[in-house]
Amino acid sequence: MSDAEEVPVGDGAAAEDGRGLYVESPIIMTTVRIITPFVFTLGLFVMFHGADSSGGGFQGGVIVGTVVLMLAIAFGIETTRDWVGPRLAVALVGLGVLAFLLTGIGSVLLGGGFLEYEVYPVPHAIKYGIEFVELAIGLVVSGIVTGLFFVIAAGMADDGSDLA
């Protein structure tokens, strides 16, 4: 804990030599380009398949958020932030909470209790209700993860790259 006093907090050594946090590396770029679709699929699988095996919205959301982190580390944080846009992460978080809330309120409007999935007129309403709610949680978590990442990474010198 005594570190904090001795370490001058600022843009840091990386920024001083004008290089930034981002290092362009063909190895990282190629690796990320190859594994990104698989990681994204794994995240969606964990999110959707949480009803039948380990996992769920919280874990799957984090893995889906990791995809954006990997892209940012490979292709430049500022570039990725410009590509994702400043409001998407916050919008996802709001959308997720709203979807969860409206699921509960909707079942009350249909004459059931709060979050009583079986009043929805779809086959296997509980199963799909659970999966919909997991998806909403996944939206919240992945939005928060990407938002926090971009906010913490902000303010560091970053050349970016036009390859993203």
Add this chain to the structure above:
Amino acid sequence: MTGALEVGLVAFVLACAVATALLRDVLGSIIAFGAYSLGIAVIWVFLRAPDVGLTEAAVGAGIMTVLFLLTIAKTVRPADDEVLESVDLRALAVSLALVAVLSTTLVALPAVGDPGSAVASDNVTDYYLDNAYEETEVKNAVTAVLAAYRGFDTLGEAVVVYSAGIGLLVVLDREVLG
């Protein structure tokens, strides 16, 4: 019934925790913390809690490590060559006393897998295990409890994540919300 693997894992996790606290280099400390989270995740799997293990691996070992690394990228390394942090003996004594007091509750815990423990013999547990598969049509009873029987609690959790996250974003950031 603890095998060598479990004992080794616990020793690994404890060593990582001590290394996290003692290492002077913050980068080394963060790497030790990531290893600690990974060890804890494997322990959760050993304790038949793969859902929790998955969370620990994704959040503790994954995202937290990245966020910590991003944070220390804004700092510089301490100049001297010491490897370990110098230990404040009085603080160490207080920590040890706290751990000792908390450890007295360990004897009150049931053994792992004890069939007579309240968790295994409780009416609520029996109800969930007997009815979850038929009533919710999902195969993971944990998810059935989280999203169906205790859906309201999970909504509360989602709202907590939402509030904490948005609060942090507002405090830390001027760009995201304008």
